[in-house]
Amino acid sequence: MAVILEFEKPIADLEMKISEMESLSDNVDISPELEGLKKKLEQMREEIYSNLTPWQKVQLARHPDRPRSLDYIERMAVGFVELHGDRLFGDDHAIVGGFGKIEHKEFMIISQQKGKDTKSHVYRNFGMPNPEGYRKALRLMNMAAKFGRPILTLIDTPGAYPGIGAEERGQAEAIARNLLVMSRLPVPIICVIIGEGASGGALGIGVGDRLLMMENTWYSVIAPESCSSILWRSWEFKEKAASALKLTADDLMKFDVIDGIIKEPVGGANRDYVLAAKNVKEAVMKELETLEQMPVQEMLNARIEKYSKMGRWGEMK
Amino acid sequence: MNWFQRTKDRISEGTEKKELPNVWTKCDNCGEILYKKDLEKNLYVCLKCSYHFRVFAKTYLQIILDPKTFKPIDKNMIAVDPLEFTDTKKYSDRIKTTVSKTGLKDAVHTGYGKIHGRPIAIAVMDFGFIGGSMGSVVGEKISRIADGALEHKLPFIIVSASGGARMMEGALSLMQMAKTSAKLALLHEAGLPFISLLTDPTTGGVTASFAMLGDVILAEPGALIGFAGPRVVKEATGKDLPEGFQRAEFLLEHGFVDLIVNRKELKDTLSRLLVFFEKNTDTNFDINQINSN
Numbered sequence: 100m101a102v103i104l105e106f107e108k109p110i111a112d113l114e115m116k117i118s119e120m121e122s123l124s125d126n127v128d129i130s131p132e133l134e135g136l137k138k139k140l141e142q143m144r145e146e147i148y149s150n151l152t153p154w155q156k157v158q159l160a161r162h163p164d165r166p167r168s169l170d171y172i173e174r175m176a177v178g179f180v181e182l183h184g185d186r187l188f189g190d191d192h193a194i195v196g197g198f199g200k201i202e203h204k205e206f207m208i209i210s211q212q213k214g215k216d217t218k219s220h221v222y223r224n225f226g227m228p229n230p231e232g233y234r235k236a237l238r239l240m241n242m243a244a245k246f247g248r249p250i251l252t253l254i255d256t257p258g259a260y261p262g263i264g265a266e267e268r269g270q271a272e273a274i275a276r277n278l279l280v281m282s283r284l285p286v287p288i289i290c291v292i293i294g295e296g297a298s299g300g301a302l303g304i305g306v307g308d309r310l311l312m313m314e315n316t317w318y319s320v321i322a323p324e325s326c327s328s329i330l331w332r333s334w335e336f337k338e339k340a341a342s343a344l345k346l347t348a349d350d351l352m353k354f355d356v357i358d359g360i361i362k363e364p365v366g367g368a369n370r371d372y373v374l375a376a377k378n379v380k381e382a383v384m385k386e387l388e389t390l391e392q393m394p395v396q397e398m399l400n401a402r403i404e405k406y407s408k409m410g411r412w413g414e415m416k
Numbered sequence: 417m418n419w420f421q422r423t424k425d426r427i428s429e430g431t432e433k434k435e436l437p438n439v440w441t442k443c444d445n446c447g448e449i450l451y452k453k454d455l456e457k458n459l460y461v462c463l464k465c466s467y468h469f470r471v472f473a474k475t476y477l478q479i480i481l482d483p484k485t486f487k488p489i490d491k492n493m494i495a496v497d498p499l500e501f502t503d504t505k506k507y508s509d510r511i512k513t514t515v516s517k518t519g520l521k522d523a524v525h526t527g528y529g530k531i532h533g534r535p536i537a538i539a540v541m542d543f544g545f546i547g548g549s550m551g552s553v554v555g556e557k558i559s560r561i562a563d564g565a566l567e568h569k570l571p572f573i574i575v576s577a578s579g580g581a582r583m584m585e586g587a588l589s590l591m592q593m594a595k596t597s598a599k600l601a602l603l604h605e606a607g608l609p610f611i612s613l614l615t616d617p618t619t620g621g622v623t624a625s626f627a628m629l630g631d632v633i634l635a636e637p638g639a640l641i642g643f644a645g646p647r648v649v650k651e652a653t654g655k656d657l658p659e660g661f662q663r664a665e666f667l668l669e670h671g672f673v674d675l676i677v678n679r680k681e682l683k684d685t686l687s688r689l690l691v692f693f694e695k696n697t698d699t700n701f702d703i704n705q706i707n708s709n
């Protein structure tokens with residue numbers, strides 16, 4: 100049974116009504132009414148999904164039915180071989196890494212993986228990587244550079260894990276190292292936010308030549324709930340915080356933080372995995388094509404230049 | 417009549433301190449009463465227990481650099497409010513109040529100076545400015561001084577003190593982590609040394625970017641250093657935190673800090689490192705060439 104979010108209730112109700120009528124229509128001809136309702140449903144979907152508030156987008160980004168990174172990898176890549184471990188401490192299940200062929204190109208793919216049920220949530224630590232996850236990612240990205248393969252990262256995390264062990268093993272160092280190395284790896288790096296992009300945990304696999312966001316995802320320095328709890332001293336203001344943080348793809352396009360927005364199926368990626376994956380694949384291949392035409396040095400200079408410009412500041416007279 | 421009614425207005429938290437004439441102060445750690453002049457002469461290190469008081473960025477510049485050698489740059493760079501962010505207060509008002517209260521323009525000083533005659537590029541953060549948080553100004557100033565270090569072949573030192581990235585600039589703050597780390601990658605490729613000093617506290621996005629990327633990472637005794645703050649870790653795990661968790665000594669034990677340095681030995685230690693690291697640096701660079709702006 101699909102999960103229905105609060106703001107999707109009118110749509111779900113109408114869908115229910117239509118399917119009830121369809122089951123009746125064997126006996127009575129009600130096709131004109133049915134047509135009318137279907138049209139109304141289309142309009143309602145269009146109306147609701149094209150006017151989502153930032154908080155509603157956060158909810159869609161966290162939708163329990165939303166495709167996870169492996170759902171994309173399965174539909175985008177062939178011959179995917181998963182590689183495990185950081186060679187230092189262990190294998191982190193919140194980060195998946197390996198190579199696969201997307202269209203005609205071999206990619207190193209690094210992704211954050213959430214679960215779908217209690218058991219897999221725990222196994223994936225709710226998509227919250229430990230330092231060994233970032234170090235596995237680093238090892239595999241260095242491998243990609245060695246063999247001249249482009250890197251694709253799929254970002255979906257509520258944050259790097261704030262655990263005791265994570266601190267003991269240098270969560271901050273692991274993330275920092277990735278930022279430094281990713282800013283210079285001599286192969287194209289394309290990053291896509293497919294769900295949640297929470298702070299340093301997302302950035303730890305999110306530095307590259309291109310950063311794309313799917314339509315119903317969020318990216319910010321802090322989750323709206325945590326922001327609410329720190330600045331308003333209460334969890335109640337998460338919706339306000341979501342708006343204030345300017346965390347949607349449209350906002351971040353305006354601030355030049357991201358390079359493009361990937362369309363989702365109407366109602367969100369959870370409605371149609373195949374179409375969602377197709378859209379991601381096309382966007383990634385288009386970016387790769389541009390990047391592959393650049394000489395490596397030029398691409399690296401452009402990467403540095405891109406980050407050099409990030410931010411907004413002023414001068415006091 | 418309510419027996420438990422408080423008759424005095426309220427108990428002030430600062431009574432004990434206020435009772436001391438202001439030439440005296442009390443150590444936050446051991447409670448020793450200290451003569452302020454002595455404490456200052458001792459670089460704000462408790463004479464009894466060696467507790468390191470938090471000090472302003474300006475104080476670090478005085479401690480580290482040769483007298484009158486600091487050449488600040490980008491002195492007038494200030495935060496704008498790109499997100500038009502409002503929580504209980506407008507971010508633009510918060511900036512104004514903080515600027516007038518602290519006399520600082522933002523949470524970092526950057527510029528050039530000398531340590532025992534050797535030219536260096538330096539950035540020193542100040543925790544007093546919105547918790548030393550890194551927004552666009554901190555990121556940009558650190559990036560520009562890193563560019564300067566690269567251009568003039570100078571060693572680069574950052575003194576960190578920060579609660580992390582600045583929430584009120586959203587993803588733009590986050591991007592400063594990537595930006596500063598990218599600049600350090602360029603210094604690394606040029607074989608130029610970067611020394612990171614972690615002071616109390618260094619957490620969040622600052623730790624997860626430049627602060628942890630030093631060729632050598634120094635820390636002051638007792639400094640709180642971490643990715644997530646201790647309160648967050650406790651809430652997330654529901655566990656009691658181990659003794660000394662996230663203190664400088666804990667990081668040293670776990671292999672994430674090279675050396676813990678007493679503030680009184682800081683300058684000499686830095687000087688010693690500069691000698692070892694001098695290979696690709698221009699030790700004769702004349703910092704008077706720099707136009708302070």
